[in-house]
Amino acid sequence: MDLVLIESLGVDTVIGVYDWERTITQRLLLDLELATDIRPAAASDDIALTLDYAAICERIIAFAAEHDVALVETFAERLAETLREEFAIAWLRLTVRKPGAVPAAAAVGVSIQRGRQPETQ
Numbered sequence: 001m002d003l004v005l006i007e008s009l010g011v012d013t014v015i016g017v018y019d020w021e022r023t024i025t026q027r028l029l030l031d032l033e034l035a036t037d038i039r040p041a042a043a044s045d046d047i048a049l050t051l052d053y054a055a056i057c058e059r060i061i062a063f064a065a066e067h068d069v070a071l072v073e074t075f076a077e078r079l080a081e082t083l084r085e086e087f088a089i090a091w092l093r094l095t096v097r098k099p100g101a102v103p104a105a106a107a108v109g110v111s112i113q114r115g116r117q118p119e120t121q
């Protein structure tokens with residue numbers, strides 16, 4: 001299985017369960033592993049035949065700016081659904097970290113996998 005990677009993408013969004021969190025934006029850090037067969041793009045050197053990580057980052061940043069939820073779980077689930085609808089992603093692992101939410105921890109968050117993991121060839 002081939003993966004397109006996005007590591008530590010910083011996005012700003014309104015997120016949190018407490019009243020004070022409804023009045024500010026907070027930064028989330030996202031890691032994504034996106035399954036796709038990279039061989040057609042590699043053979044032709046054509047961006048149209050792979051997942052364009054720049055376009056996906058841009059979409060994620062816009063998604064974060066226009067959404068407002070309480071839980072990181074909700075953010076992760078809705079983002080994964082949106083990306084799978086809009087891009088040809090067979091399977092993804094999405095990790096959402098909320099740095100500073102718990103002062104004693106470097107970050108807290110969730111990691112989800114959605115879709116069908118392609119067979120390794």
Ligand SMILES: Nc1nc2c(c(=O)[nH]1)N=C([C@H](O)[C@@H](O)CO)CN2
Binds near residue numbers: 018071
């Ligand atoms: N499993 C979760 N636990 C908590 C969340 C969350 O989104 N998922 N959120 C909070 C608060 O918003 C916290 O991040 C504020 O510091 C608490 N627990």
